[in-house]
Amino acid sequence: MAFEKVLYRNLHLERLYDMDVYLSSDGYHGLAAALERKPDEVIEEVKASGLRGRGGAGFPTGVKWGFLPKVTDKPKYLCVNADEGEPGTFKDRELMEKDPHSLLEGMIIAGYALGVHKAFLYIRGEYHLAIERCQKAIDQLYARGYLGSNVCGKGFALDIIIHKGAGAYICGEETALINSIEGKRGEPRLKPPFPATSGLWACPTVVNNVETLCAVPWILAYGAKRYREFGTEKSPGTKIFSVSGCVSKPGNYELPLGTPFKVLLEDYCGGVWKGKKLKGVIPGGSSVPLLSAAECEDLNLDYESVQARGSLLGCGAVIVYDEDVCVVEASLRLAEFYAHESCGQCAPCREGTHWLAQILERIEHGQGRPEDLPAIEALLPHMKGMTICVLADSAAAVVESTLKKFRNEYEAHIKHKGCPHKKEKVFAYA
Ligand SMILES: Cc1cc2nc3c(=O)[nH]c(=O)nc-3n(C[C@H](O)[C@H](O)[C@H](O)COP(=O)(O)O)c2cc1C
Ligand code: SF4
Structure with missing residues (x-):
C-alpha cells in the first residue's frame, strides 16, 4: 500500500533522538513554518487537517485548541498525556524513546498557537528511557534557544517541564492528570467545567496525547x-496501530486510517500466530468492546467504521485473540485490572x-453458578453512564x-x- 509516513518518517535514522540528527532531516521545519504565521492561522491549519486526538476519544485537535479563550487574565497551560497506561498500548513510548524531538516540536508549535508559556509533559x-531521552532533548532545546524566554x-x-507519573492508570484521564500535576490525588474531576476553561490550577488548559502532537510538525511543514x-x-x-496478542509479528505499525484490518493482520503482523484461527x-x-472474527471481516480501521461495527478505534491498540484464547480468563484479567485501577470516587465503579472481577473469578475457577450470568447482566447497566469518568463504562464494555x-x-x-480449555486440550463448546 503506497502512503507517506508521517509519524515514522525519520525512524530509520540512527540516533534520531539527537537534535543534530533530527535537524539533518526535516526537523523543526514545522516550527519554522508555524512561526511565520499568526497563532490563529496555525490553529486553522490544524483544524483543516482534520487531525483527531490519538489518546482515545478521537476529538478534533484544532477544534479543541479553538476552545481555549483568546483573551484571559490567567495563564494558559498545555499538558501532554504520555501516561500510556491502557492495556495493549505502547506507541507513545516508542515515539518518545526514538523521536522525542517530534513531540517537543509539536509542543512548541502548540504552545505558540495557544499562547501557552508553560507546558507539562506527564x-x-x-518509562525511564523515554524520560531520559525527552529530558536530554529539552536540555538541547534550551541550549540552542528553542525553549526559554525567546523561542527562536x-x-x-x-518552558517545558517533565512530570513523572507514579503508576496509576487513572492519571491518564485528563482531569486526573491535571490533579496529579497539581500535587493532588489522581482523581478525575466532574465535567463541566472542562479543562479548556478551568484546567490546571483552574486556568485554561489543553491536554493532548503524544501521538497527536507528533503529527503536528508534519502538518505545519x-x-x-x-x-x-x-x-x-x-x-x-495516519495512525499508529499497536498490535499485541496472538499474532506472528506484534508491534507498532503506522498506516493510513481506514486501512483494512485484514491488511494490518496479514501483511504487517504475519497473520494469527501458529496457523491458528482468529477468535476476536x-x-x-x-477499554472498548471485543469484535468477533466475523465482525472483523471487511473491517476498516477508522473511527467511523469501527464504531459502525459496535466498538471503538480508541487509541489504536489492537489486541488479537486466537481460537484458543479463553475469553472468560481474558475478561477476568481485564476486570481485575479495572477493579485495581478504579480511583474509588464513584460507587458504581468502586x-x-x-x-465483576469477583464473579468472573468464580466462574473461571469452577465455582460459577447459573445465576451469575444474569447477575452480571443486571450489574453492567449500573456501571454505564453513571460515573465521573468512563473507567466504569470501559470495565463494563469488554465484559458485556x-x-x-x-x-x-x-x-x-x-x-x-471451570475452564474447559484447561481441563481438556480440545473442547467443543456445547
Ligand atoms: C481511564 C482513562 C485513562 C486514559 N489514559 C490515557 C492515556 O494514558 N493517554 C492518553 O493520551 N489519553 C488517555 N485518556 C484520554 C484522556 O482523558 C484525553 O482524552 C486525551 O489525553 C486527550 O488527548 P487527545 O485529544 O490528543 O486524544 C484516558 C482516559 C480515561 C478515561
Ligand atoms: S468512574 Fe471509577 S475511576 Fe472514574 S472517577 Fe469514578 S470511581 Fe474514579
Whole structure:
C-alpha cells in the first residue's frame, strides 16, 4: 500500500533522538513554518487537517485548541498525556524513546498557537528511557534557544517541564492528570467545567496525547491538504496501530486510517500466530468492546467504521485473540485490572468493578453458578453512564461484549466447573 509516513518518517535514522540528527532531516521545519504565521492561522491549519486526538476519544485537535479563550487574565497551560497506561498500548513510548524531538516540536508549535508559556509533559513513571531521552532533548532545546524566554528569537516564551507519573492508570484521564500535576490525588474531576476553561490550577488548559502532537510538525511543514491525502474523509491522516496478542509479528505499525484490518493482520503482523484461527479482536485498547472474527471481516480501521461495527478505534491498540484464547480468563484479567485501577470516587465503579472481577473469578475457577450470568447482566447497566469518568463504562464494555458474543464459553465454564480449555486440550463448546 503506497502512503507517506508521517509519524515514522525519520525512524530509520540512527540516533534520531539527537537534535543534530533530527535537524539533518526535516526537523523543526514545522516550527519554522508555524512561526511565520499568526497563532490563529496555525490553529486553522490544524483544524483543516482534520487531525483527531490519538489518546482515545478521537476529538478534533484544532477544534479543541479553538476552545481555549483568546483573551484571559490567567495563564494558559498545555499538558501532554504520555501516561500510556491502557492495556495493549505502547506507541507513545516508542515515539518518545526514538523521536522525542517530534513531540517537543509539536509542543512548541502548540504552545505558540495557544499562547501557552508553560507546558507539562506527564510521562508514565516506568518509562525511564523515554524520560531520559525527552529530558536530554529539552536540555538541547534550551541550549540552542528553542525553549526559554525567546523561542527562536521570535519573542515568545515557553518552558517545558517533565512530570513523572507514579503508576496509576487513572492519571491518564485528563482531569486526573491535571490533579496529579497539581500535587493532588489522581482523581478525575466532574465535567463541566472542562479543562479548556478551568484546567490546571483552574486556568485554561489543553491536554493532548503524544501521538497527536507528533503529527503536528508534519502538518505545519507539509500542509493540511497533503495530510488529508491519507486516511478517510472523517478520519484523515495516519495512525499508529499497536498490535499485541496472538499474532506472528506484534508491534507498532503506522498506516493510513481506514486501512483494512485484514491488511494490518496479514501483511504487517504475519497473520494469527501458529496457523491458528482468529477468535476476536479488541480494536482500540482494553477499554472498548471485543469484535468477533466475523465482525472483523471487511473491517476498516477508522473511527467511523469501527464504531459502525459496535466498538471503538480508541487509541489504536489492537489486541488479537486466537481460537484458543479463553475469553472468560481474558475478561477476568481485564476486570481485575479495572477493579485495581478504579480511583474509588464513584460507587458504581468502586463496587461494580470489584463485583465483576469477583464473579468472573468464580466462574473461571469452577465455582460459577447459573445465576451469575444474569447477575452480571443486571450489574453492567449500573456501571454505564453513571460515573465521573468512563473507567466504569470501559470495565463494563469488554465484559458485556464477550458475554454477548461468547456466552457459550461462560456457560461451559459454569456447567463444567471451570475452564474447559484447561481441563481438556480440545473442547467443543456445547
Ligand atoms: C481511564 C482513562 C485513562 C486514559 N489514559 C490515557 C492515556 O494514558 N493517554 C492518553 O493520551 N489519553 C488517555 N485518556 C484520554 C484522556 O482523558 C484525553 O482524552 C486525551 O489525553 C486527550 O488527548 P487527545 O485529544 O490528543 O486524544 C484516558 C482516559 C480515561 C478515561
Ligand atoms: S468512574 Fe471509577 S475511576 Fe472514574 S472517577 Fe469514578 S470511581 Fe474514579
